[in-house]
Amino acid sequence: MNHIYLISTALAYLLSFILYVRFLNSGKKMTGRLGTLLLAIGLVTHYFALLERSRGLHTVPYHDLYGSMSLFGWLLALTYLGLELYHRQRSVGAFVLPFILVFFLAAHLAPADRLPPPDAHGVVFALHVTLSILAYAAFALSFVLSLIFLGEQRLLRNHNLGDVVWRLPPLELLEQMSRSGVLVGLISIGVGTALGFVSVDRLEGQNSFFDPKYIITLVVLALYLLYFRLARTTAWRGARASKLCIFNFVVVVLSFTVVNFYLSHSHRYF
Amino acid sequence: MEIVLVGLNHRTAPVEVRERVSFTAEQVRRASEELRARGILEETLVLSTCNRSEVYGVPPESSHECAPGLSSFLSEFHAVRPDVLSVSLYHHYDRQAVEHLFRVSAGLDSMLLGEAEILGQVREAYRFAHEHGATGPVLNRLFQGALEVGKRVRTETELGTRPMSVASAGVKLAERIFGKLTERTALVLGAGTISEQVVSQLRDKGIAHLNVMNRSRDRAQELAQAFGGKVVGWGEWDSALRTPDVVVSSVAADDPVLRREILERAMATRGNRALFLMDLGMPRNIEAAVGELYNVYLYNMDDLSEIVQQNRNARENEIPRAESIVTEHVGKFLSWQASVELVGLVEALRNRIRDERAAFVRARMESIKHLSESDRAHVEKLMDEMLEKLLLEPAQRLRGEKELRRKIQNVEALRDLFLSNREKP
Numbered sequence: 001m002n003h004i005y006l007i008s009t010a011l012a013y014l015l016s017f018i019l020y021v022r023f024l025n026s027g028k029k030m031t032g033r034l035g036t037l038l039l040a041i042g043l044v045t046h047y048f049a050l051l052e053r054s055r056g057l058h059t060v061p062y063h064d065l066y067g068s069m070s071l072f073g074w075l076l077a078l079t080y081l082g083l084e085l086y087h088r089q090r091s092v093g094a095f096v097l098p099f100i101l102v103f104f105l106a107a108h109l110a111p112a113d114r115l116p117p118p119d120a121h122g123v124v125f126a127l128h129v130t131l132s133i134l135a136y137a138a139f140a141l142s143f144v145l146s147l148i149f150l151g152e153q154r155l156l157r158n159h160n161l162g163d164v165v166w167r168l169p170p171l172e173l174l175e176q177m178s179r180s181g182v183l184v185g186l187i188s189i190g191v192g193t194a195l196g197f198v199s200v201d202r203l204e205g206q207n208s209f210f211d212p213k214y215i216i217t218l219v220v221l222a223l224y225l226l227y228f229r230l231a232r233t234t235a236w237r238g239a240r241a242s243k244l245c246i247f248n249f250v251v252v253v254l255s256f257t258v259v260n261f262y263l264s265h266s267h268r269y270f
Numbered sequence: 271m272e273i274v275l276v277g278l279n280h281r282t283a284p285v286e287v288r289e290r291v292s293f294t295a296e297q298v299r300r301a302s303e304e305l306r307a308r309g310i311l312e313e314t315l316v317l318s319t320c321n322r323s324e325v326y327g328v329p330p331e332s333s334h335e336c337a338p339g340l341s342s343f344l345s346e347f348h349a350v351r352p353d354v355l356s357v358s359l360y361h362h363y364d365r366q367a368v369e370h371l372f373r374v375s376a377g378l379d380s381m382l383l384g385e386a387e388i389l390g391q392v393r394e395a396y397r398f399a400h401e402h403g404a405t406g407p408v409l410n411r412l413f414q415g416a417l418e419v420g421k422r423v424r425t426e427t428e429l430g431t432r433p434m435s436v437a438s439a440g441v442k443l444a445e446r447i448f449g450k451l452t453e454r455t456a457l458v459l460g461a462g463t464i465s466e467q468v469v470s471q472l473r474d475k476g477i478a479h480l481n482v483m484n485r486s487r488d489r490a491q492e493l494a495q496a497f498g499g500k501v502v503g504w505g506e507w508d509s510a511l512r513t514p515d516v517v518v519s520s521v522a523a524d525d526p527v528l529r530r531e532i533l534e535r536a537m538a539t540r541g542n543r544a545l546f547l548m549d550l551g552m553p554r555n556i557e558a559a560v561g562e563l564y565n566v567y568l569y570n571m572d573d574l575s576e577i578v579q580q581n582r583n584a585r586e587n588e589i590p591r592a593e594s595i596v597t598e599h600v601g602k603f604l605s606w607q608a609s610v611e612l613v614g615l616v617e618a619l620r621n622r623i624r625d626e627r628a629a630f631v632r633a634r635m636e637s638i639k640h641l642s643e644s645d646r647a648h649v650e651k652l653m654d655e656m657l658e659k660l661l662l663e664p665a666q667r668l669r670g671e672k673e674l675r676r677k678i679q680n681v682e683a684l685r686d687l688f689l690s691n692r693e694k695p
Contacts, residue, residue, distance in 0.1 A: 170449035
């Protein structure tokens with residue numbers, strides 16, 4: 001297997017992370033722009049790494065845990081880049097890049113599973129999986145943004161500003177970015193889940209409509225809808241909404257781990 | 271190098287002297303013209319701010335010799351007794367003058383370390399002098415370097431990034447919470463000097479709405495009119511606290527005017543929308559327990575003063591980085607001066623002349639067929655000797671030129687006349 005894409009992706013993400021940290025520390029615009037550029041380069045090479053791996057194994061990236069993790073990392077990077085460009089805010093890059101890097105490395109350093117292909121296949125199924133993973137990536141981003149919000153808010157309320165607070169985005173912008181992430185996640189999971197039901201419908205008789213994964217996905221959807229409603233206009237805005245966002249992500253992680261591994265019959269790594 | 275600087279600043283002169291020696295734009299123009307007309311300086315630039323008045327120049331003679339004349343001129347121009355002025359004036363020459371200007375431009379010589387305004391003032395002084403033809407090659411290069419130093423120090427260090435006054439620290443904190451203040455509302459309690467400072471800062475940041483509440487309605491009206499705000503009746507807390515994002519309080523009162531119950535009610539009606547409270551009163555105007563309320567950020571005078579002190583320390587830590595940029599650019603300026611010392615120019619001229627000679631000989635020898643190879647070589651050698659002799663004298667004169675300004679002019683004229691852009695060293 002050609003490792004050039006793996007190495008260049010890892011290098012691009014690592015350098016991007018270093019530049020984002022330097023940007024956070026120094027505030028130099030050029031450093032931040034270079035960080036973004038390297039992230040974009042990493043996204044492109046990561047795409048080719050995914051493609052190459054899929055071709056090598058003759059299957060889709062989400063066929064095994066590591067492919068799913070890598071795809072998750074790629075979609076996380078893509079969502080973050082989209083939010084960064086939309087909100088014109090680079091200061092959180094230093095906090096998001098480690099997650100992207102860890103998911104990418106963890107996925108690609110381990111050997112592939114030897115599993116039978118999933119029952120469902122085709123474009124609808126592929127979209128269902130990709131949109132679901134995109135939703136989880138967007139929720140993960142909101143989780144990170146909520147953590148930053150709580151940390152910064154704590155520093156501001158305790159009058160303990162230090163050096164970092166002056167570099168972090170304003171609290172309201174963090175809230176907006178978090179809501180944007182959740183919006184992307186909600187749309188993705190909504191459409192993705194609907195497409196999932198379409199896929200199940202096409203496999204009549206093979207899958208149960210009582211798969212626990214369906215229930216927890218609907219719970220996740222409801223929780224994030226609640227967050228979206230509460231965080232915008234009500235007395236919950238601010239720290240309470242951020243805590244709810246963190247709680248919601250814990251549920252997502254449960255869905256990804258406990259439900260997928262032990263309870264679901266038709267979901268493995270997505 | 272022949273650069274002279276005579277001036278005074280907040281460190282060397284009390285405010286009464288600084289006031290008398292400051293220049294208006296018209297005075298800057300007149301002083302520059304007079305200095306050149308009297309032959310004291312050939313190039314001049316006057317930098318006059320509230321904290322400094324400095325005259326930079328290139329003298330026709332030695333810089334040390336022209337300094338007393340420059341001091342007398344300042345004394346006469348501003349009608350200040352020479353003995354009063356002389357104790358406040360400093361004189362810098364050559365390298366020290368360059369270093370001083372670069373430090374000024376970097377904000378290292380300012381009363382408020384790293385202040386941003388000075389760079390704009392240096393830029394404006396240079397633009398003015400340049401437009402009025404008061405500068406020449408030396409000061410042009412010097413001030414372009416100074417502007418570059420100022421820009422680099424501000425982008426590469428944190429010398430000027432953090433707020434250094436209580437008012438600006440408060441406004442910066444509001445931006446940490448809300449981001450841009452252009453769609454925000456502020457309520458100002460009290461209409462004293464501190465309130466005015468904060469309001470001025472908020473207006474600079476483009477705050478959308480400004481409400482003023484004061485016990486004396488007339489004074490509130492004055493402040494509101496001055497900054498384009500509106501007056502709110504004293505004590506109408508429920509309506510007054512419904513809209514603002516930022517509340518600035520500086521009221522002379524023995525007891526807190528904003529109590530927890532008032533803010534609790536207000537937060538309930540606001541749906542817990544974030545509220546930043548700046549308590550600049552002494553004694554405090556806002557009950558400390560208010561800071562415990564959800565989504566309320568309360569900062570009093572001590573909190574803000576501590577932030578200013580932290581920022582001052584942070585700025586001081588940046589001094590070595592800023593100084594190293596200054597040193598680097600002083601070195602660059604000195605290198606430029608060295609380039610004026612004909613480095614490469616004579617060699618480039620010699621090559622140009624040789625090329626021309628070779629082309630000329632080739633063209634002419636075509637028609638003189640009877641010359642042998644050795645004759646041709648002899649003719650070429652003679653021509654080389656003659657051209658070398660022609661070049662020798664002007665090169666020696668240029669090398670011997672003591673006056674920097676004339677040397678630069680001559681060198682630049684030679685380059686422009688005889689060398690194409692590609693050949694210029």
